[in-house]
Amino acid sequence: MTDDFDFAPRDEPFDPFGVMLFKALQVIAFLFFITLLMIAPEAKSGKVDSKAEFLITMTWPDGHPDDIDLFVQDPLGHIVFYRRREAGFMVLDRDDRGGANDFILVGDTKVDSPIRQEIVSIRGIVAGEYTVNVYHFTAVTGKPVPVSVKVERLNPIVQVVHYDTIELNDSGEEKTAVRFTMDSSGKVTAVNREQKSLLRTLASFNGSAWTGMGMDK
Numbered sequence: 062m063t064d065d066f067d068f069a070p071r072d073e074p075f076d077p078f079g080v081m082l083f084k085a086l087q088v089i090a091f092l093f094f095i096t097l098l099m100i101a102p103e104a105k106s107g108k109v110d111s112k113a114e115f116l117i118t119m120t121w122p123d124g125h126p127d128d129i130d131l132f133v134q135d136p137l138g139h140i141v142f143y144r145r146r147e148a149g150f151m152v153l154d155r156d157d158r159g160g161a162n163d164f165i166l167v168g169d170t171k172v173d174s175p176i177r178q179e180i181v182s183i184r185g186i187v188a189g190e191y192t193v194n195v196y197h198f199t200a201v202t203g204k205p206v207p208v209s210v211k212v213e214r215l216n217p218i219v220q221v222v223h224y225d226t227i228e229l230n231d232s233g234e235e236k237t238a239v240r241f242t243m244d245s246s247g248k249v250t251a252v253n254r255e256q257k258s259l260l261r262t263l264a265s266f267n268g269s270a271w272t273g274m275g276m277d278k
């Protein structure tokens with residue numbers, strides 16, 4: 062019986078091109094490995110997690126003593142504000158109380174922050190209408206306060222959906238800054254300013270989730 066292998070040439074003919082190609086691939090693989098090492102994840106310290114679908118930013122003049130509050134309601138009825146800083150996919154960063162809490166003590170020295178800002182991030186898409194209200198909690202100056210509200214869609218690129226400045230005139234005043242509607246892809250399909258009180262909605266809640274107006278801080 063004939064062994065087929067006997068008919069095969071014992072030595073492959075030398076192919077310089079093939080050898081060079083193999084060496085080149087080895088070099089490329091090595092360089093790729095080195096590149097992977099160089100782009101290792103950077104240190105996490107000090108990095109702000111800005112992942113969100115939408116940002117709603119309310120600001121009033123730097124250093125202003127008045128306390129303004131941001132209220133946002135999602136299509137499911139969740140309302141996020143200083144007493145409930147997480148609701149549904151919405152998160153309020155902090156309750157900026159103007160002159161009342163925008164400072165820290167370093168030893169005996171009072172260090173002020175001039176920034177007057179509250180931000181609600183929306184971390185997931187729920188289709189329907191969102192209502193953004195501003196509320197004048199403490200009126201120290203007795204003068205109208207210009208309050209700016211910006212709504213940005215973040216993905217896939219940053220897009221300003223709404224930006225405007227309205228005035229709050231006295232303690233206890235609530236205004237709807239904007240209402241906007243998004244579809245299931247996060248696309249904003251409508252914007253309006255029809256007034257709607259979220260404080261009255263909160264006041265109508267019963268049970269342990271909300272007791273009274275709760276305007277204490």
Ligand SMILES: [Ca+2]
Nearest residue numbers: 129130157158
């Ligand atoms: Ca506030």
